Amino acid sequence: VQNRFWFGLALAIAILIGLAHPGFSQNLALPPLKTYPLPPLLAQWPGDRQAGDYFDRIQPTAVGYLLWSQFPIQVYIEPPPDECQHRFSGWLNAILAAVDEWNEYLPLAVTQRPENANIIWQCQRPPLRATLNRDRQQFEFPVARNAEARYHLYRLSGDPERLAHRFTIQLSPHQSDADTLATARHELGHALGIWGHSPTETDALYAEQTRLLAPISARDVNTLKRVYQQPTRLSPPRPSP
Numbered sequence: 001v002q003n004r005f006w007f008g009l010a011l012a013i014a015i016l017i018g019l020a021h022p023g024f025s026q027n028l029a030l031p032p033l034k035t036y037p038l039p040p041l042l043a044q045w046p047g048d049r050q051a052g053d054y055f056d057r058i059q060p061t062a063v064g065y066l067l068w069s070q071f072p073i074q075v076y077i078e079p080p081p082d083e084c085q086h087r088f089s090g091w092l093n094a095i096l097a098a099v100d101e102w103n104e105y106l107p108l109a110v111t112q113r114p115e116n117a118n119i120i121w122q123c124q125r126p127p128l129r130a131t132l133n134r135d136r137q138q139f140e141f142p143v144a145r146n147a148e149a150r151y152h153l154y155r156l157s158g159d160p161e162r163l164a165h166r167f168t169i170q171l172s173p174h175q176s177d178a179d180t181l182a183t184a185r186h187e188l189g190h191a192l193g194i195w196g197h198s199p200t201e202t203d204a205l206y207a208e209q210t211r212l213l214a215p216i217s218a219r220d221v222n223t224l225k226r227v228y229q230q231p232t233r234l235s236p237p238r239p240s241p
């Protein structure tokens, strides 16, 4: 009990030092919410009202909706690691095909310069993340996944404070060409702003991988269009030309 007391006291002091120390972290006020004009391709898209959408499944984040406001969106494909060498051309073609498909709705460009990248593709299987089950006192591993899209935020230099985001997509090389394309299409949909899943099997952003390998549906595009009408705290990532 005494040990626990001293440990608790030490922890409390450590937390206090952490909070009081000026260099420990810097709190920034979140930039204000802003709504951008709808990108022309989405604005012109005739749409299919009857198809509906699944916008209610899309989660805004602390910085609002994860949308891009500068085009074309720059896509960078990392050189293949050893794990991927044997399958790289098939993997690469699937990504380029997925980029072409979404390019009908939002302008995308493949860049050779990683420093310009808004979306980065990595040819690898996402790592398994263990979670601790407290009731059973054991670690649990989820089933292996074929892909994962993650975003992170970074500060842009200048005043006032501005934030931008960047997506990294890890995509396994160990799938068939058709499955790789379906997965690339799905993950790219997340990176373009559909930060959620459709409950309908015939949409590219359906949660589970199915045998249907759904193409981009009218519902996917209707949802994307609604996302781009929402406010965000994210700024255009590059200085305007």
Ligand SMILES: [Zn+2]
Pocket (backbone or CB within 6 Å): 186, 190, 197, 207
């Ligand atoms: Zn998903």
